[in-house]
Amino acid sequence: MKKWLSISIVGLLAASMAAGCSSGKPAATGKDNNPAPASAPDKTGAPSASSAQDELKDKLELNIMAISYEGGGWPANNPMIDYLNKKFNIDLKFQWISQDNYKEKLNVMAASGEFPDSFLLMKDDFLKWRDKGIFLDIKPLLAKYPNLAKQLGGEEQLQFMSPKGKYYSFPYYQIETQTSFGIRKDWLDKLGLQMPQTLDDFYNVTKAFAKQDPDGNGKNDTYGFSASLLANKTDFKHIDQIKAAYGLVNTWGLKDGKVISWHSQNKELKDFAAFMAKAYAEGVLDKDFAINKVKDPQDKYEAGKVGIDDVVPNVFYQTIEPNLKKIDPKGETVQLLPPKGPTGLQGTATNAITQRIVINAKIDAKKQDRLMKLFDYLVSDEGNTLTKNGIEGVHYKKEGDKYTKLDAFDKDRPILISAWYLRRFDLNTQIRLWDDKTMVDNVNKWFKNSEPFKWTNVAAGLESPTDTKNGTTIDQKFMTALIKVIMGEQPVDSLDQAVEQWKKDGGDKITQEYNEAYQQTQK
Template identity: 50%
Template sequence: MMKRWTAITLGTLLISSALTGCAGSSATTKSKEGKAGGVVDDPGEKITINLMTRSYAGGGWAPNHPMVEEINKRLNIDLKIEWVPSANYQEKLNVMAASNNFPDVFYAPKAEFVKWQSKDVFMNVRPELSKYPNIVKYIPEEAIKQFNPKEKYYGIPFYYQEVRDSLAIRKDWMDKLGLKMPETIDEFYEVAKAFAMKDPDGNGKQDTVGFSMEVNPGGAFGFGGTAAYLTTSFGLANNWTLDGNGKLIPMQTQAKELKDYIGFMRKAYAEGVLDKDSPILKSRDSLNKLEAGKSGIAPVNPQQLYVETIPPLLKTDPKAELVQLMPPKGTSGKSGIKSSTSGDKIVINSKIDAKKQQRILKLLDYMLSDEGYDFVKHGIEGVHYKKISDTKYEQLEASVKDRQFLLLGWFFKRFDPMFLIYKWMDPKEVATIKNYFDNNEKVKVKDAAAGLVSETATKLGANIDKKWMDTMVKIIAGQEPIDSIDKAIAEWKAAGGDKIIQEMNEEYQKVNQ
């Protein structure tokens, strides 16, 4: 939520001018919102749809990809997909904005979505959704509303799991050391200390760690690694919480809770229970240590458990056994996993023909239907998989080559934590993965300000958060005293935090009047 805007340059001013001109152009605008209302899509008319989204390792599909050809046939469209490398995506959007030349439907990151929604760039889909039952069924209305103005839906959410990763622990190490599954924060500490001090891997060296943290380079609070799953145990908010008077309070000002949490981490660091490398660890480093057999506790992605995590671990130790570890309860009985809110949207160009808008909505609705969702996930029967029996399927070689799931993974999908689970997978593994997600759902802790935006936070948040975070890391490493927390809070508030608190509460009151 607290991301820094780039400095205003001539380029961004030109973009803003182009978008403003776009909003007022009588040559391109037939009607403002709900333009598709009353238009009936003719399924017999073939319509070209230009779609743009991000791509990652391996890139996207070629134009003649079998999945594109099949979806064209099913919906009588000519789908042209532009796959833009994720590192260049924001730049690509800005170039398109400057030339007023957006695709028909595209992925819009939260920052651009919030920045451009008042410029008449995106179609308001709210009046149309009643025609598309699968969108209504599989996309929660609460998620659609987030980051949209009241009574307007300028986009449909791109799904990120609210709670994806979960802690896992080496059960074989616990068994070897005679330890039980930790349920409280004190028990967690004792288990982690044993993992660091008592040679759980039996190699005669003290070369294992208790648990790790990773420092977000952007400065947003929430240590990565195992430490991120302990904040709720000490009463810290997931970004924002409500006080007894219904006022939003940011985690950065929770002095007592911060002193308890940072004090715990400081002790763990001093005693060698917290990984000494923690201040320099970055994303995934704690999981790398788990997979290498050097750590016994780390967050894992359940969907990648049997693909990425367990195979290298078993190469290191064939007897290794991982099980889920729920966040330990603090002295007040609190525990939980912080849920996330992305704000990214799939948006439809407000300027395109109304018939095309309807066909795009039909495409999105089809992708969420039982038939369409099965198709965009598993591909074409007989090409990407084959049915062996009513309950057994086999993945075919073309699936590995074609990566038939890209449209689902990188563009649009149901709100479904199991979206990467395929029907040809081992049922026992699927059951374990589902159990991870089911358990996570029971303990998720929401951000009380999810979906709200502060202009000051957008401009200054990353800078003041980073400075605040730097102080927390120094305190944990013993370079500054615990009392520096009070100074860090005061500086955060004076540098823009007080204004952020004011703006966030104003936005909260608007939504909850």
């Protein structure tokens, strides 16, 4: 994981099209699922004219560092690396660092002053080093790379978190309303229940799922819903819709023009905690919610042990539903819109695009240009197809209008660039050429249905030095108090003390800093 490898990134998809299966060369495309013919004019922005070839005559080594998740990164001899090396006359190397050690690795590099040519950063590290002269301002260069200007969210996203007039990073795209509740419709039908509309409905349905043997196995072995904590244990996962229904803000929100934290919303917190405590005490909420790993609720849904889960739609159709069908062939899931809270509020899990890709300002102009050419290609029509599906004839084949995945796709995982590093703003970023059209339509419908329920963190792109330094510690302390209430170990009113302690430990200072930063954005 800690040695330089040839290329990788975040992902789910890759794409490509070729003049012939044997060549392994992707052809230009129009829309993702409608490849253009091989004779279509080049839309990629990749070098093609003789002058452009002259710019590529010197072979350059490009080093990129990315976060590695399950399964690690690409080995040095991956076909995707070979293809890009040849296309751009480069020796492309990726240093794959596991998510658990990534921050530590960055700090070591910062101490030595030796950063890679390009690397991925989370919000805190980006803001920490943004004004240190480490990152290349890409704004003056963008005119030469039209795909980067067009396909990465435009000026708003390129400017995000940089000083006015500077573009110090590219965004790592995440679908804002990426997740949605899915509910076992076959369980509803078996128990004679209607789709829940309100939180009260939600509770009654999930209690029935827990108590009325919806799977018909004669055992008391199901829960209504589950949850987990985030990896850093500062918040919950899988139940944002319940928090939003009670009027809690998404970490940070606005009230009367001021930035507030959910940690300071006494009434809303106590209402939410009372709901969760009741669900826990009555066996409606998964008893292991506080020790679950992030993916455990999904695994339990797939295993038929939970009736509602917060899922990513494309992952649902590609993975969760097939796994559920193996357990229960009659299992049927439909989308459940966020339940309405006591005052009619609704919201769903909403991502902020705070992961950023930067280019090292210290590398020479030739390397800067070659990286920009590479990145511009990756978000072009052709590059988007390549990074979502792989190389035609290697990772998939095309016969007429039909596309078929080949075994090498799962072995080579050509999607890692798109999945773990750089990809265009594309709702279908996780959809492949061979995916069933009905499934694709269903995924897009889920995304469209969730769009009206955005629940935005207003401080996502703002900086608070105190939050960066101490926020995780005081948030974890607060979560410990909240979990004790939910598990019945402390009364609900004890949250008043937890709120005051959070403020005293640094919450008030963090709130002040975020308000000052927010006011600067309003000028």
